[in-house]
Amino acid sequence: MNCNLPKIWDDNEWLTVNPERISPVQLSVNNYLRSAQRLYKGGKILHIGIGNTSIAKEFRDVFKQIDGITNSQQELEAGKQVNDRVYLLNKYDLKEFVKIDYNYDVIVDVSLKSYACCNEHWLKFIEDVLEKLNIGGRLISHTGGFGGHNSSNFDNSTTIEEMYQLLEPNCFLFEMKHLSDESGYYPFIIEKT
Numbered sequence: 001m002n003c004n005l006p007k008i009w010d011d012n013e014w015l016t017v018n019p020e021r022i023s024p025v026q027l028s029v030n031n032y033l034r035s036a037q038r039l040y041k042g043g044k045i046l047h048i049g050i051g052n053t054s055i056a057k058e059f060r061d062v063f064k065q066i067d068g069i070t071n072s073q074q075e076l077e078a079g080k081q082v083n084d085r086v087y088l089l090n091k092y093d094l095k096e097f098v099k100i101d102y103n104y105d106v107i108v109d110v111s112l113k114s115y116a117c118c119n120e121h122w123l124k125f126i127e128d129v130l131e132k133l134n135i136g137g138r139l140i141s142h143t144g145g146f147g148g149h150n151s152s153n154f155d156n157s158t159t160i161e162e163m164y165q166l167l168e169p170n171c172f173l174f175e176m177k178h179l180s181d182e183s184g185y186y187p188f189i190i191e192k193t
Helices: 024-035 054-058 073-080 119-132 160-166
Strands: 044-048 065-070 086-088 104-108 133-142 171-175 187-192
Touching: 024 054, 024 133, 024 187, 044 054, 054 065, 065 073, 073 086, 104 119, 119 133, 160 171, 160 187
Parallel strands: 044 065, 044 104, 065 086, 104 133
Antiparallel strands: 133 187, 171 187
16 A cells, blocks of 8 residues: 555644534544443443543543544643543554554544545554454444545545445444434444444
């Protein structure tokens, strides 16, 4: 794979302007987790793109282990104040991503493809994420994070239809349209069966 792999962020981030801000898509996923916490009690979670570490702050009493990754030094420093299991890592740097634990019950990534550098890294990332889930484990994301970012020349936006096409035969996708926001965006779950 020869692409312009995104680097660890080193520019000024939103976190310095408003460290308590939770993106609307992350807030929606957190609301879902809060309403379904009995399903996840005692589980192991990986939060990809920790933002202001809202999962580590809000769900310490739900999950027995909370791991987080970020590609922002500022998010890492803020995250380490709440949770020592936070790592500075670009999720598309596949040599590094495979070093993260396996056997998660839940993986949360609200922007699955929006920072992808190329299709090859994107497809391998999805494969690796699904491998990290236990049977019955869930990847939780949000359609509001489907828009692309101009971090590359690659179209890194996605759709729910693309997600259906990417699923392995041993995965099932649940669209939670009943939790749609005013723009029609909603959380979804990919369960490994």
